[in-house]
Amino acid sequence: MEEKTVCPYCGVGCNVIVISDRKRILNIVPSKREDINYGTLCIKGWKGFYYVQNDKRLKKPLKKVNDNFVEISWEEAIDLVVKNLKNIMDKYGPGALAFQASAKCTNEDNYLMQKLARQVFHTNNVDHCARSCHASTIEGLISTFGSGAMTTSIRDINNADLYFVIGSNTTEQHPIIGSRIINNVRNGKKLIVADPRKIQLTNFANIHLRHIPGTDLALLNSIAYVIIDKGLYDKKFIEERTDGFEEFKQIVEFYDPDRASRITGVEPELIEKAAVMYASSKSIIFYAMGITQHTQGTENVQAIANLAMLTGNVGKSGTGVAPLRGHNNVQGSSDMGALCDFLPGYRRVYDDQGRAIFENAWNCKISSKPGVSLTEMFEYALDGKIKGMYIMGENPVLSEPENDKIKMALSKLDFLVVQDIFMTETAEYADVILPAYSFAEKLGTFTNTERRIQLIRPFMDPPGNARNDWEIFQLIAGKMGYTWEYKNSEDIMNEISSLVPQYKGVNYKCLENGGVQWPVINCQSTEIMHKEKFTIGKGKFKPAYWEKPLEFYDEEYPFILTTGRIYYQFHTGTMTRKINILEREAPEAFVEINTDDAKSLGIRNNEVIKLISRHGSLDVKARVTDIVPRGIVFMPFHYYEASVNKITNSNLDPTAKIPELKVTAVRIERCSA
């Protein structure tokens, strides 16, 4: 048999047809639809699906007995979960519970998990990994445009004349968008890349700006400076469509290219050239974690929005701001309000009107106080303020900064439930483990980086007694005395579409032919947002001064460590590391260090070296290369054997609470061999 579904890896959301006999995958075929993956896939799409048939899939609920896990029945598992969570709630109050949703799970799963937290357990302490990747996008774009999402669509990339890519290694992280950019540039379009590393896109870049990590805001402000200085801004657009230009102008005035050059390390002429090129073309700005994972992540995103408004490069075909979402469904799980400060549809928890809608619909009281964010949950657990935690499909032990602290926090909990498809590093700490369906067994929806709500369809039989995530929540709610009556995931979508304005009227029928992009109007896509007016009415310039990252290079820690993903692995590798070819290609952690730096430290390629930060140290193989510039080292975070998040800093963006994973000051030592 064959089933149309969506790749479970990155936010591009490539469409595939899977041929299977429901026990094993027989073949994977890319869909030819021109608006997404035009008949292509990256290596993760081709090879990465096979984890679903891995023998190590969790098949039975487990409970921990004397440090060992034993199989139990679903009845016992649900009883245990309900009894313990309820005890904690009764004894310490709802604030002692915390829920982690997952960008790997469907909209329906995420919606129900946050509903479980808010309606059944009366807490806003529900959050997910968007916190550590794109929380600053949500804040940054909502405050400027009114919607925290890509303003344009993948298909519309072909209509732009210039691409400005900053803080995104697009060909590795969003390969099928990266290749679309390459094809367009080879057809004569222009490309500006701002990235400290010589990423593959720089092969095609007209301008490569190699700024120091953590200086993005100064760079972006300086580009704005040049555009204003040379009178290249779109006066009409600014007048008619925006507010706050004067204040913006005053602040960026500070960033003439010479000054910016001293901060960013980029020659002033290059900044000028880039500014002129950007302002004089129909341009889309792409960005990812290189922009968001900073203490000034929100300001960085706002600076990008500012640039787009300054030049009228938003709300029209071939223009826009494109945050590239890492996970397949990080857009959707945010839309679903799996966030401690937002209800579904981005209604802030302190917005009385917004809250009232859900209080009525769910017949409950919702606290007007934002809950504890993902990054803070573990601090709270350490302090004993959070006692019980429920984690669905996430592996914070590897993905969150300073992971020794996370482990300590998890062991301190009175009760931990982990709902997952594999035994993860995090699940080791659980009291109860609930085996869930993978995307291969589910009917549901994912929302990709261009806001497209897409159907995924089951092509495999579930392993053992695993259950659908949403069904598990319904069982728990039921035991708690809340009768939810969802017969299937479509029932959940029907509730979502009645409560979430962006998803208004969405049902599975209207998703059948390729999905729709929100805001959905009569089952039709909005390809380009903010066309006549911004979601918030007039666009708001939100300028800010650059501040030195809380950690920067100094004498004691002379290198900046920046982290990221590599092409063959995904996130903490729970899936990709079980795939033969993906693991073969990238079996071990490494740290990239510049050839000259290596020479002066006497480090040879493949030698194991020590990285020391203020937060810890680790041993890792050096990869001597010119991809990174002097003074900067880069390390992927996928590996439990050398987990870089042991030593990254956990300074937070005060608004979005996103950790500054992109800048940690480190020192390098040779391990005396």
Add this chain to the structure above:
Amino acid sequence: MNPMLPLKSKILDLWDETDDIKSFLIEDVINKKPLPGQFYELSLSGLGEVPISFASWEDGLLFSIKRAGKITEYLHRMKKNDEIGIRGPYGKGFPITDKFKVLIAGGIGLPPARSVIEHSLSNSDNKIQLLYGARSPRDLVYKELLNEWKKKFDVKITVDVADDNWSGHVGVVTKIFNYIKNTDSFFYIIGPTIMMKFAVMELKKMNVPDENIFLSMERRMKCGIGICGHCNIGKYYVCKDGPVFNYSLIKDIPELFF
């Protein structure tokens, strides 16, 4: 029968040769006399397979294996009487000739050289010379055997790094090429790619014709029977057309040494 299905065999005995090389005597359930230079696929069920040259064939198949990665690491943790899968012998070995043979072996290249030596000696042919290079005296394999061989034919040994007890040659194997007795010999070279590259360069300086040089090549292998495509050097498959190649056939291939 499926040519990739290993036969069940067992480890009759095993012992350490050096810190990272172990020898394994394995029951020859295939019972086919291998030719010097041929190799087998050794298989650990549920873990994987590795191609290994046989070193000796008498009371069983003898392999000497260096810990290099995942499977070899598992092999080093095996015990006597443990089950192991084997298939082979595969590939084309060294030419059987009554010409004089100079064996140039580096590191873990000695085991296959041993198969040539034992083949010759058993045919009471001692027109052989062995030039053997290792990292350090600790890394020399078959130490006792080397002494016995020295009684029968010329054996020269060199190490990259000496220790206090070492009184022999120091330096890479090409440093002892001046001992080569007869340049009108067949030269059999087995070792790391760098070593092979320099050995060939030296031999060319000594005007040894290409046709007299034989190299045992190493490439990533999976099937061992010429179908998985991993081990190619140009049009040749190392598992099927090699591992031993006459230098004249492959010398113009740019990927030969790396």
Add this chain to the structure above:
Amino acid sequence: MMFKISKKNFQNYVDFLIGKYEVWGPKKIGSDYVFSKLNNGQEFEDVRTVLSPKDLIYPPNEKLFEDNFKEIIVLGVKSCDYRAFKMLDDVLGIDSNYSMRRRVVHMFNFVCTEPCKFGFCTTFYGPRLEEYEMQFTDIGDYYLIETNDLRFVNDLFEKASDDDLKIALEKSKNVYKKMQKLNMDKLSEKIGWENPLWKEFSQRCISCGACNFACPTCFCFDVYDENDRYREWDSCILAGFSKLAGNANPRPTLDLRLRQRFLHKLKFHYENFNYYLCTGCGRCIEICPVNIDIRDVIRSVNP
């Protein structure tokens, strides 16, 4: 032997086959066409798919020691794909799973009468087969059927005339007329190890492996153990393909790996077997996300 069958009856014929065998063929899924199991004659579409039916004889991922092989019929096979199996036979013929499936999977050729967008099969052998189990050509209201295998003949078949064959030949010639034929003159000798295209391609190749996975003639596989031993399609574009223990690699950079792919097809395999390991199906061109094109390699040698 020659027959013909009306288009109307053809669906019934497919239904007849489905009654006796498991039948696969191209079918429409949303806006895409894929080879899948047919439930009824209506589902069959005579179109060229993105992937060839290579997977039905040589699956992308399979247990190595399998012993369960089903007899199936595959409709809608194109000559480029069929010829590829003849080539694979020369390499994988000694492989158990492959040769077992080769025996029980029947491939029915459907002659192309229009060129496909990226194909260049006329450079090699063109859309008609000389050897086949069943060969179907669309001749208007009928399919002409050529076969020597009486097993699949059916009452619905009518007698075909030489005129029908003439139309069929004419139709397939249409492909020759419209398709550009590349100059393969002594290509395997002339193509060198060095070519500026390798570097140029490596600038944009995203190492997706699709050119290998989509190619009906690519045969390389990797073997790995989970609980059982498995094999899966491999790609010589990936660094791990040739990596040795300790990270040494004879092809450390992408340009060298791209060279391996093209030289294997256009030089090495020719030197071993006297034919190019390419049927001109154009699939690697269509599926490459960044438009890397084997025809450019051929043209760079023989303009």
